[in-house]
Amino acid sequence: MKHIVSMDSAALIDSGVQQNYGIPAIILMEQAGTALSELFFDKFCSASDSVVFLCGTGNNGGDAMVMARNAFFKGFSSIKVIITKESLRDIPAIQLDIIRSLGIDTYVWENDRSICEEICSKADWIVEGLLGIGQKSELRQDIKSIVSFINNLDDIRIFSIDVPAGIYDDYGLIADVTVNVGVYKQECFFPSYRKRCGDIHLVEISFPPELIKRQSSGLLIEDISVFSDELNISRYSHKGDRGRIGVFAGSAGMLGAALLSGKSVLRTPSGYVYLFVGNDIFEQIYPIAGPLVVKKESDLQSFDFMDSVLVGPGWGRCENRVLLLSSILKKFDKGVIDADAIYSLKLLIDKEDVSLGTGWVLTPHIGECAFLLNTTVDKLLKNPLICQDFVNRHSCTLVLKSHVTWIFSPGNIAVYDGCFSPLGTAGSGDVLAGLIAGLLTAYTSSFSAACAGVIAHANAAKLLYKDKGWFSSDMLVDYIGLSLKEIGIEIYERER
Template sequence: MKRLLSCAESQDLDASTRKLFGLDPLLLMEKASLRLWDRLSLYIDNSAELRAKGKNLSILALCGKGDNGGDALAMLRHARSAGFGNLKAIVSSQPLSPSAQAQRGFLRSAGIPCPEWGLLGEAEKACLYAESDIVLDGVLGSGVRGAARGEALKMLEFMGTAEGLERAAPEGENQPLVVSIDLPSGLGDSWTKDLPAIKADLCLCLEPIKEICLSPSARTRCGRILSVGDVFPRDLIAEAGSSFLLEEDDLESLLEPISPESYKMSRGRVAIFAGSLGAAGAALLCAKAAIAAGAGYIYLYVDKGLYPLLACSGESFILRPLGAEAEIPECDVILAGPGWGSGGERISLLRALGSASERALILDADAIRLLAKQPGLRASIRSPCALTPHPGEYKELLKSFGPPEEEPFSESIGALAKKLDMLVLAKSHISWIQGGNTRFVWEGMTPELGVAGSGDVLAGLFAGLLARKIARSRKVGATARFSRRALERSMEEAACAAVIAHGGAGRRLAGSSGWFDASQLVESCAMLVHGIDSREGARK
């Protein structure tokens, strides 16, 4: 896992670093800009199109008045030192920060043009832009508050701030590679999708990456993200923030080990309440995914009308018909909602399912919609609970439990999880997991996973992996009951493991097979999880 920081936390880290070493801001800018240039230089070397231009590559820096603009100016100086000669900058007409002013002076000494924004005509700006191969976006940095204003807004509008908006180069002429420094200008802690922001092709993000760059609505503004490390001390980074970027290598540490003598009950018990007429596939996928996660004993409860259709499926789970009174089996985890429908009897059943404080509950799909439509249901849920909404279901939850949808995503998911006192796994092209005061982010960006049944697979994986953790805790603790906090922590870890396994399996399938269906995804998840379970040292 890697740390993610809010913009405010990033500024605190910058200040702490300067205080630790007694650094002038210009010295820290020197280190950061050199790391940024080295990363961009490597990208240029690996791009056949850019590499072919050699040292004639044209780079334009568009610089605001702050230190982000200073970083862009310093990068031009490093480019000059590397032998590039076709370099220009357009700087803010406003008074520059001391560090940015110093960087401008260095470039002027080297004969690199740095005209002010306000002194150039629109045609001159467009010409400079169109003649460039790379444009460095240094207009605004992490200190932005609210919407861009004044000259900064004009710079953003000049570059094109919205999806589909033409950039400054006239149609048919060269469109340069837009490279944002640290984060696209306009993004910040208070950014929402209705506010302007640069749409970059490439974003050179200083580590720790800003979490706003990985919010669902902002991620597409960043283009390809390349992280740039070795700027801030590792011990200070380790103390900063409470958000984490999940990586596929984290999966092994999140899985409970499987002992050679384990049997079905010792690997966890899951009860799934899913499916309805016309949506039997959701129930099947959930059950199969729980098995793929390594859970040992799976109950699948379905409506009586659906029971005959599934009874002859030959699957290895325990199939039970729903009666008038809900029969709650002895289990570690209950998963409810996939393909469930919204009949009136579901409300009373949901109340019954959430009544046990020592049992984990996962609500997905239609169960989430029921909770959103019947907010009073929350009071009847005593179980430690997790929600797995897709974007539409997430909006429904916000309407019922707040805060307003217009709030920044990082604030809304934190407030929602706190209000409900539940873990929230908000799944989309970028998935966020908010549990307590800690959040985890999975940078999915795998459109092939956008297939019917994909969410059912994720829910089943989550339930199965959580059941494994609870069963392991039960065995180690020699008791069937353990603290609510321990159960909630297990939920966080299982949710993280589920999104990694789901996302990693999707990437593998996309790479090997192209488009795929949910059944193939289940098989790929099983292979990924079992492959880790089978490694030497994983069995204990």
């Protein structure tokens, strides 16, 4: 299981390992530096590359110096160590003594700035150990000027140890690779900071699982195995057993969103899908709706038997939508609220005329979520955890969509590290909403359905991109079935 922890909690794990188990920091540093070196040598760098190890005063710099020593013993032809200043903390100071006694070229940035700049500009790789989890707030000017110099270099690759220096700073280091030490750091997955990390990897050191679990704020999800025990699709089932889903979507000029989300639900294991539209578009949409059963919104009262609903794609924003959403929320207890319905929901919340609950999944993108939470896009990008308070108050699940998708419900957080830009195409959010709505009836928990939907959505995009290259979201619908099957949402061979 891949836990994520905050940088502050990671420091508690560090100190817990030392205090509770007597493993000294220098041993942890040796493990970290060795594991980092193995990854670096295996995956990224060759012995003929010229590598600069850029070290701050703390243990992050100490990790970098262990890597430099390993590179030296491995026969790297061009290794240079740069420290920011002479006054290092105790353990990095020991590492520096070893580096110097081995005869590795060592420079001090604050003394020899122009030489250090020249060395960096000629390197193939910079291993950045300037700052790790010990960094507080925005960068101090001395480090900021180093970071800014490195960011402006061309044709150089940056390997950041643990977290990039200046992760909280708008001018922080932009790495090609970031390797979290011991445990994944949640800040690396905050949408604003994610862009500075490049590819994120993990190396393991002696962090006991129970300490990690105690500090865990959530899970990094890649596949559905963590939720599979909740799946419930019997091979004896028929369409009537696998969920009747009502889709409230579309408005004049926005028929595509209704069709996309409706057809997306149809590609999940759900049985029946009813598309509810306004009278004004009923005649237009009816002939092009394929296997979707099209109904008029005004007939909603006669459809009590639906198991879940999806409300919002292309729905439009007006007073009558707010009223309709209010009736839907009173009539049903499970469903997905997406796109325009998020705006209506916010108005109902402001009027204190709404009660959500564990069956509901909200799927806002960052802008919609900022509106819903009365915050700014920037704050949300820099700290998605502010969604937690909202889900606790409303006992619902919330899927915060961006290049990294965060999924919250009371007591649960999951992160899907998407970073796959072909998926950011118009209408792909409608497809995701349909997918989750369809899965709500297959899973016992809405949180699991939301996580599985996010994984299946991204996997469909990857399969499709591999086959066809850049795509439109109607093509994505055609890959949902295959994607669901591939990630493991299949038919049970035995009745449960």
